[in-house]
Amino acid sequence: xxxxxxxxxxxxxxxxxxxxxxxxxxxxxxxxxxxxxxxxxxxxxxxxxxxxxxxxxxxxxxxxxxx
Numbered sequence: 001x002x003x004x005x006x007x008x009x010x011x012x013x014x015x016x017x018x019x020x021x022x023x024x025x026x027x028x029x030x031x032x033x034x035x036x037x038x039x040x041x042x043x044x045x046x047x048x049x050x051x052x053x054x055x056x057x058x059x060x061x062x063x064x065x066x067x
Contacts, residue, residue: 004065010053013062022056030055 005013030040030051037044038051041058045051057064 004063005057007050007054007064007066010057010062010064014053014056014060018056018060019052022059023052025059026052026055 026040030038030048033039033044036046038046038048040051040055043051043054043058045054054064056062
């Protein structure tokens with residue numbers, strides 16, 4: 001089994017092509033929950049860039065873990 005990628009290193013594995021492919025759908029699905037927390041596909045973050053990278057990884061089948 002491949003080891004999971006740490007969230008802080010996820011940006012190295014998400015290409016700009018992947019980002020472009022998923023950006024519109026992310027924009028429609030991501031929600032602000034309040035108190036600085038954003039959510040999409042049952043993942044939560046206070047940083048929208050981090051949330052977008054997690055979303056791309058989920059859509060591309062890339063496994064990641066928080067530290």
